[in-house]
Amino acid sequence: MTPTATTQEVRGSLEIHYEVTPGDRPILLVHGFASNSTLSWVNTGWLTAVEEAGRGAITVDLRGHGQSTHLHDAERYSPQLMAGDLVVALDAAGVPADSPVDVIAYSMGCRVALALAEVAPKRVRRLVLGGVGTRELFAEWDPDAAEAFLTEGTTADDKLMQQTLTIAMSVPGNDPLALLACIRGMAGGPVTRAPDVPTLVAAGERDEVASDAEELAAQLGAEFVSIPKRHHFTAVSSRVFKQAALDFLS
Amino acid sequence: MTMTADTRPRTPHTETRHLSMQQALNLALEHSLAADDRTLIFGEDVGRVGGVFRVTDGLQQKFGAARVFDTPLAESGIMGMAVGLAMAGWRPVPELQFDGFSYPAMNQVISQMARMNNRSRGTMPMPITLRLPSFGGIRAPELHGESLESLFAHVPGLKVVSPSTPNEAYHLLRQAIADPDPVVFMEPKSRYWQRGDVLLPAPSDTESDAATAEHETTTPVGTSNVVREGKHATLISWGAMVSTCLQVAEYAAEDGVELEVLDLRWLKPIDAAGIQASVSKTRRAIVVHEAPLTAGLGGEVSAIIMERCFDALRAPVERVTGFDVPYPSGALEDAYLPNADRILNAVQKTLEYRRG
């Protein structure tokens, strides 16, 4: 079944895959590291929930992920570059430049969403950031250890990194070289500037990656909701997260 | 609805199970498939999903898709294929999903299946059992509640039978399948879920034809069954109407009137002797059927009674039937179907009748 609106927006040798679910005031959904639209937004029941709320949806596979091009050079990965991809996808999906969209992002996707609010503030109405804290994970990782693990499988001392990379490699279609380039390219200073759009931060109660999500919310002047009993990988599909996000955006 | 257990002498059986008619039919089909590997079951939705009434449930899984299989949606095709299979030495048990769907198959049923043995001078018998969910009572769409016994009974070469209880359903279906001639097996769909005691032959018998052959001697084709003894009048019916008549007999007993209830079972050949025996005793007769009055089987039964019991009769035969109208939609079913009051009225007419 081909999605209804695959497009190839060629930026250099880069193709960004996006899909549109028709509906009122479509919501832009941005997945996280080593994931893709299907894994993050379909299998978790998000598309069903968005439709139940009578809204449309636009899902984008970030560069290096899913069905978009798997670039291997690190300097082509940064929150701003990926935010540019989102703008291209919004235009291709026919979203008028003067009607801002609500955005829901998860984990690494949040940094892209924040960059979008910075790069193209007029395109963003409201922001929901899930599974993210003040810590910038990639900056804490030793890229060479990551490379060693990904290419030769040598165990890394950073257990959280190893666990994340193990899961990353179990997702079919993921390309280790692209993920490595993404880690290197995205590693950068933590984002502190508050977006001038209403924002909600949400994180699983047991999410180590986003353990200080509440503090991030404070820094951004955003609302905060904690998702009970969930950690980084299980918070995505939680009904509490969906309800909070969709209420915040309605 | 109280069901009296079958009182007739049965073949020596080893097991009684309390089953619904649908389950009894399912078991009869299973035992028939096991007893003779030339037996086939086919029709619309009978294989994979076990039939829209679940009568063939599980049989394809047990016996495979070469013995139990679905057909395209074409009734004439199904019956014509059955004739061809029988000519090739198979024992087909086709299902036409609903009574009203048999009309497109009438050409194959009447001009082919019913006559092939005759046309071939006995060299090509038609051991086909046409299973047909029949009669009304389930508020179904049009042409899903027809009573066609008089159409089929009028055709030379066909045998027609209808079971009124789960036990009858088991034994009559086994008997129909074992019969070398084409049998139209009219299942009263409004009674599919009615439960009753079924007397099952010994498991070992199911593999051999013994069970069926032995069964043959006790209740040969064409024998009726007195399901309730009585003396003031006889209610004659078949299929779904038998339990209605039993209920009427219970009501009558409250007024001191003892009604005999005769289940015809076979509508071709009709048990004229059985009718004669009962009506000669009670000297009054009421025939009850769902089919419309005019040219319904009630006419045939009345003629038999007139011919054989003329002098014994103390009143004309009454017929309580459907009206001469197309079978109605659900909302008007209860007004159409013979009910207790209409039958009781007819009984009272026979009781009050004085010769002019």
Added chain:
Amino acid sequence: MAPWQVVGLSRWPARRALRTMKSTENSTSRDSNPPVAHRSFIETNVTRNTAADTSAASAAAGTSAPSAAEILPELYRQMSIARAIDREAVNLQRTGALPAYAPLIGQEAAQVGSGAAIDKRYDFAFPTYRELGVAVAMGVDLTGYMATHLASWHGGLYDPVASRFAPIQAVVAGSVLHAMGWALGQKLDAGLAPVGRAPNEASAHDSSNPDANEPAATEPDTSSAPIGAAIAYFGDGASSQGDVHEAMNFAGVYTLPVVFFCQNNGWAISVPTENQVAGGSVSARAAGYGLPSEKIDGNDVAAVYEATARALNRAHSGGGATVIEAMTYRVGPHSTSDDPGRYRSLDEEQSWRARDPLKLCEKRLRDEGLAGDEFFTEAAAHALEVSEQVRAGILSQVDRPMHELFDFVYAEPPAALLAQRDRALEEIS
């Protein structure tokens, strides 16, 4: 225990669950007289949206029928209404108000698209029991239509002649031969013989002339009104019936103005199309009868509308019959008491949700700027309102009086039947 085949979740293609209309609580005010829910809606709305008459006849009279693009918003509204009423009927069955119901969900485009192309001044539709969408598009009284599912009257309680929509047909392929016969009736009214070169000329069978039996194309007479066309609805299951083959052959021999519209929805209760249609295509068989055919995407309402209009125009101008096979999918069960879990996978059902006819139409409307958010919100609200009117109409239906058992059996009932009726009424009261 039925295995739950959800295979390869990550490749699970179910991207867009059906837009589920919220059916609001039953409106408290119960209309005393059942509203004629829908008829007026069509007349006002169709004319409001499109200046040109939607009838295909205007094609024959010079002004072309509106293109699909012109009435696409209207087609979307009608599909939303069909879906809303369909959902309401399923709810009514669940609550016991209807004995059973055969949902059309998934086939809205095939039905509304073809129904909208019908010109009620000249044409006539021959439905089965699942053509609610055609009834919506043709402005049939929907409360009267639903009466068949309420089991109050087999054929429905609408006026078939006025609606140009034959009584509901419970027999599979039961009305395909009727459509062919009705079409011959139109041809004869146009002064043409069934088989023949020119109007009224005796078709002497000249055996010496080799092509004598070649049925010459009757010269289309476009000066006067078009020849009315019949459209016969049937499914992939019904295509196995002998009637369908006979009807197509007759239509070929007589060059009749009939459209054989097959909704190939993939299933006949539990039997998939591959076990029903030898050769895999109903439309391919048309060639065997010398008829043109089209196999179209039955979920693209515009494509359905245009293909049906083409076929009706050909019929109107004397060009004869056409077979259309609209490929669609029966998303719901065969009827409310059927359990698809026994014969097909959830994966297959959900994969078709990505081809939802309303979603596809919405996407095109938005992409071409033909409709925006307020249109869709209004369309959903209006669909809900119509479905609630139909619901109220159904719930206020009173059972047919007993004498109606007898009233319509004959046009001129014999005395014996009237006597039988009188006795029965007396005995029952």
Added chain:
Amino acid sequence: MAEISFELPDLGEGLVEARVLEWLVSIGDMVTRGEPLVEVETTKSAVELPSPQTGVVVTFHAEEDDLLHVGDTLVTFEVDDEQAGIVGTVPKAEAPERRVRLQLPDD
């Protein structure tokens, strides 16, 4: 009424087990086939599973946080299997009401 049970389905990519995160319906709910039923966590991600059956939920064979292997029984539905041939309704087995009385003749 019949009970139909379903196992934890094959979740693809060789996944053999999952942990129940949250039931999205409660016992006694009438659920339609395709509606969200339960959230489970695999080693890879959280997944929302649709109901494979229309019917009333009668038993959860796993509580939240329980670990299940593919093929373990997960849920049981109660389904009205006394289907009246797809298109009708099962008649209620109650005795027909009666108004007419009988009177035996005196002779």
